[in-house]
Amino acid sequence: xxxxxxxxxxxxxxxxxxxxxxxxxxxxxxxxxxxxxxxxxxxxxxxxxxxxxxxxxxxxxxxxxxxxxxxxxxxxxxxxxxxxxxxxxxxxxxxxxxxxxxxxxxxxxx
Amino acid sequence: xxxxxxxxxxxxxxxxxxxxxxxxxxxxxxxxxxxxxxxxxxxxxxxxxxxxxxxxxxxxxxxxxxxxxxxxxxxxxxxxxxxxxxxxxxxxxxxxxxxxxxxxxxxxxxxxxx
Numbered sequence: 001x002x003x004x005x006x007x008x009x010x011x012x013x014x015x016x017x018x019x020x021x022x023x024x025x026x027x028x029x030x031x032x033x034x035x036x037x038x039x040x041x042x043x044x045x046x047x048x049x050x051x052x053x054x055x056x057x058x059x060x061x062x063x064x065x066x067x068x069x070x071x072x073x074x075x076x077x078x079x080x081x082x083x084x085x086x087x088x089x090x091x092x093x094x095x096x097x098x099x100x101x102x103x104x105x106x107x108x109x110x
Numbered sequence: 111x112x113x114x115x116x117x118x119x120x121x122x123x124x125x126x127x128x129x130x131x132x133x134x135x136x137x138x139x140x141x142x143x144x145x146x147x148x149x150x151x152x153x154x155x156x157x158x159x160x161x162x163x164x165x166x167x168x169x170x171x172x173x174x175x176x177x178x179x180x181x182x183x184x185x186x187x188x189x190x191x192x193x194x195x196x197x198x199x200x201x202x203x204x205x206x207x208x209x210x211x212x213x214x215x216x217x218x219x220x221x222x223x224x
Contacts, residue, residue, distance in 0.1 A: 034212055043116075043200050043215030044154075087154070097144070097169075098213055102153035 002027040002092050006101035013108050016077045021104045023088035024070040033071050034098060035064050036087040044087055078108045112137035116201045116216030123223055129174075129188040131219050133201030136182065141203040143184040144213065145176055148198040160184060161206065196223045 007022045025033065032051050036044035048057045050066035057064050061082060063074045073086055085105045089098040116133045123129060135141050145157040156169045158176035166176050173192050177185045184201055198220050202213040 041218070041220065043218045046212045046214065049212055097156055097159055100154040102151070
């Protein structure tokens with residue numbers, strides 16, 4: 001069964017304290033891995049898509065990397081506005097359905 | 111540019127009452143459309159998806175149904191709500207002509223069934 005597991009469930013950082021979020025997956029034939037950011041009471045906002053092991057993508061203080069079994073979202077020198085829940089997802093089936101992990105809730109304190 | 115509209119933003123309904131949530135997409139034709147539900151501690155769960163008008167696939171058996179009366183309109187319904195239907199409902203779309211394309215989400219509806 002295809003699964004996506006994210007860790008930790010919650011992460012509290014001080015402003016400027018870099019860290020990483022983990023997303024491990026078990027799917028037959030990875031066809032992409034997606035990272036989203038979700039603010040409270042809002043829909044997820046797309047961040048990155050990674051397709052192959054070794055691929056990296058960056059956006060401001062965020063960098064996503066992919067291996068054959070997991071993906072990391074590295075946050076460098078985070079700011080309070082980076083506080084959100086970060087979700088990762090992988091496609092299942094041929095219709096574009098995404099299986100989501102439960103997310104990591106990130107809190108960055110000033 | 112493409113946009114997705116979802117309403118209402120919040121809804122409080124009594125048990126046994128009907129439900130209708132609507133979602134519309136602008137700026138793209140023949141999108142794939144999705145309804146997800148997000149319950150506390152459970153993550154996003156796919157409820158329904160549609161690849162065309164009148165074509166609905168259900169992921170899990172439940173008290174809900176979906177319809178796609180027009181190309182860019184997706185409706186989530188229930189005849190009689192249950193307490194367990196409470197949650198955050200999200201509509202999403204993807205571009206059908208791109209394989210494994212990312213999903214774009216609406217702003218969500220927070221449904222409380224009391």
